[in-house]
Amino acid sequence: MWRKLENLKIIAETGIVLIIRSDDEEEAISVAEAAIAGGIRALEITMSVPGALDVIKVLSRKYASKGILIGAGTILDGETARAAILAGAEMLVSPQLNPEMIKVANRYQAVTVSGAFTAKEIVESLETGADIVKLFPAESVGPQYVKAISAPLPQAAIAPTGGVTPQNVHEWLDAGCVGVGVGSYITKAAKGNGDYGRVTKAAEEFLQAVAAAR
Numbered sequence: 001m002w003r004k005l006e007n008l009k010i011i012a013e014t015g016i017v018l019i020i021r022s023d024d025e026e027e028a029i030s031v032a033e034a035a036i037a038g039g040i041r042a043l044e045i046t047m048s049v050p051g052a053l054d055v056i057k058v059l060s061r062k063y064a065s066k067g068i069l070i071g072a073g074t075i076l077d078g079e080t081a082r083a084a085i086l087a088g089a090e091m092l093v094s095p096q097l098n099p100e101m102i103k104v105a106n107r108y109q110a111v112t113v114s115g116a117f118t119a120k121e122i123v124e125s126l127e128t129g130a131d132i133v134k135l136f137p138a139e140s141v142g143p144q145y146v147k148a149i150s151a152p153l154p155q156a157a158i159a160p161t162g163g164v165t166p167q168n169v170h171e172w173l174d175a176g177c178v179g180v181g182v183g184s185y186i187t188k189a190a191k192g193n194g195d196y197g198r199v200t201k202a203a204e205e206f207l208q209a210v211a212a213a214r
Ligand SMILES: O=C[C@H](O)COP(=O)(O)O
Pocket: 019, 021, 161, 162, 163, 164, 181, 182, 183, 184, 185
């Protein structure tokens, strides 16, 4: 199957994009591997991680052939978008509407997740060619916002990011979201204790909550 469709299918099936925003390269890799062991199949390494491109290289070489989608997040310009693709990223994520990122991603058929908050930004993300709209910061508006904005814009594939947990994920999915972006609930499980088994468990718990909500 066309590679981009396979990658979109990964997000559609699991409903979770894991956001890894660590201040340590080794920790980022350990968290990613522990989460993959727990069933996570779509991961975004933010460009704020030191050595982010190396992390993407390591993970994509090891996992891209195993049905795992490795992406790059916090992409703020076209240059970073291209560098991330060269490192092996097959999904690009921005916190805001970034036409340069979307253009580069579409040139190489990477999945695009475009940050947007208002109806204007959502529509412009779609017009620019984004696959998924990342509603960010989602916790400041709540699932009701998705319900309201989806009435005039049912065509938008919305994935909220910020404050999503296993306890509230059903509310976001019920509101019509195609999936969710998740960071700290899973990535912080090993913070301060170095027990990456906790990351695996948190990933399993989150995936179960998504499955139960669907
Ligand atoms: O960019 C990171 C997101 O804001 C993650 O939010 P979260 O840690 O609340 O899941």
